[in-house]
Amino acid sequence: MNLRDFRYLLAVTEYGHFGRAAQACGVSQPTLSVQLRKLEEQLGLALFERDRKTVVPTSACERLIGHVRAAVAEADAILAAARDLCDPLAGNFRLGIIPTLAPYLLPLVFAPLREALPTLTLEPWEDQTLTLLDRLRAHELDAALLATEVDGTEFTSQPLFDEPFLAALPPEHPLAAREVVAESDLAQDILVLADGHCLRDQALAACGQGGTLGGALGGTLRAASLSTLLSMVAAGYGTTLIPGLAAGTAQDMGIVLRPLKERTGRTVRLAWRSSFPRRAAAEAVGRVIGDRLRGFAAATGPI
Amino acid sequence: MNLRDFRYLLAVTEYGHFGRAAQACGVSQPTLSVQLRKLEEQLGLALFERDRKTVVPTSACERLIGHVRAAVAEADAILAAARDLCDPLAGNFRLGIIPTLAPYLLPLVFAPLREALPTLTLEPWEDQTLTLLDRLRAHELDAALLATEVDGTEFTSQPLFDEPFLAALPPEHPLAAREVVAESDLAQDILVLADGHCLRDQALAACGQGGTLGGALGGTLRAASLSTLLSMVAAGYGTTLIPGLAAGTAQDMGIVLRPLKERTGRTVRLAWRSSFPRRAAAEAVGRVIGDRLRGFAAATGPI
DNA sequence: CCGATCCGATAGACCCTGGCTATCGAGGCA
């Protein structure tokens, strides 16, 4: 039993004439005769009453024809849907983004993405690195914007741009007087994010990994978001190290920003499953974001 | 694109494993791999993301899967319906019957038919011969019970039983005194049915075709039904000639019945389109009716 | 009454396709 046979069947019921039905189907008349005869044998019933003059569907055929029409319609729907879906640059694209990047990057790239990939619907999803990787693994995300290396063969990643870190200081802080701040100087009273944020680890590493954390809150505060962290800095509770894209927000809060001596930073990259079939979409998204942010390191380096 | 491929697709989405899906489909694993690869190429999109460890449907596949399921379900519905319909002795059977036969024959054969062919649903349709033949031609009837010869190759017919005619007389009628009535004696004051009833023509033929019709109403009455005709006879307006099966009804009305000298009668036959594919059903119906009415001529001949 | 025409069925040949087995290649695990 075959969808093609169903189309033949519908053509014959429509035209009441094997020859014209065959023409409509783009096959020869014997082909239709033979195939429909076979279909009748498979179903064990006569589908047409062949009179010398006319070809009339039997009552059994009329009982079946609704299902036949439905089956063919579903097949056509599959083809039509496939046509819509076959462009890898169209459709939904579920993009994971780490929380220290999302609020500052998304506003910059949303419009360019929409312009460059008008048929792609971006579905951003904000979570920490490990969660994003889990969701990638579970096929719940198509790709993720991360600030860490991705190793192993499971994922493929593409570096998009370098984002320098900046020292974030309360205006009255002693270090605020300097033009450039050494990473190690921040260690004294640095405030950091909660566990799981890659920025936390990177900030600690930059300021001298095992170094003792000074300050009143350095050892206890585990800010859940960069926004909270900035508020604490603005309130004078300590210093921190922020990603360059957050500079504008920090400045608006009255925080003093200084470039770092070692020019420490992070590389933002896009990662996807190596087996992800819409690699083209991932690369296109990466390219648009990269193009928009290229030269960001140079521009904000000296502020 | 093929229903078989759809089944393969559903199996793989269900099992997430080519080998097991192949087993469930009763084919080898390479067969599934190849066919699904082809399907992907035809649709122009990836249906599965093949990881070394798992086989996961792509989001495009999940968009399509509903239609795929529906198409397969419709195909299965066709098979199931065909199984129900493939017995020619099952289902509806639209049976045309002439009006001078229907009310007297149907009560006799309905129960035997139901018993002999329990899966066959009889749909009786009462009309005059020519209308029945038109409806047969138009595939609006499956077969028809007639009392006339059917010639030509368009229809096939099967004689079921012979039905003798009887003279129907008012009790006080002079002919009622005789044991047997000659057909020609009825001509004097015979009442007949309206045009189109085969019984009208047969009655006139029996009583001497072109002979002048006597009596007050003979020339003008065109009874629409045998029932009307019998009422007129019972009321003493004239005589008539009735089919044997109507004997009981006529006697109940006080009409005197007498056998005819020439033993004129009609043959009831079942007719269907020669191309009718459920010939078996028609023949079965004919056989049951014939069996029930066989020997009717002999039994009612002498009353 | 006979040839022309139409229509569906049939026959025979060809080629594609879908199925198989055998094997490969890449990971994962002991």
Next chain:
DNA sequence: TGCCTCGATAGCCAGGGTCTATCGGATCGG
């Protein structure tokens, strides 16, 4: 490192779908 699993690939074969050519029967027009 060697074995096992699993999907992909290769190569072969059989069956089925399609074609052209033709038949058989019926209708129609001259």
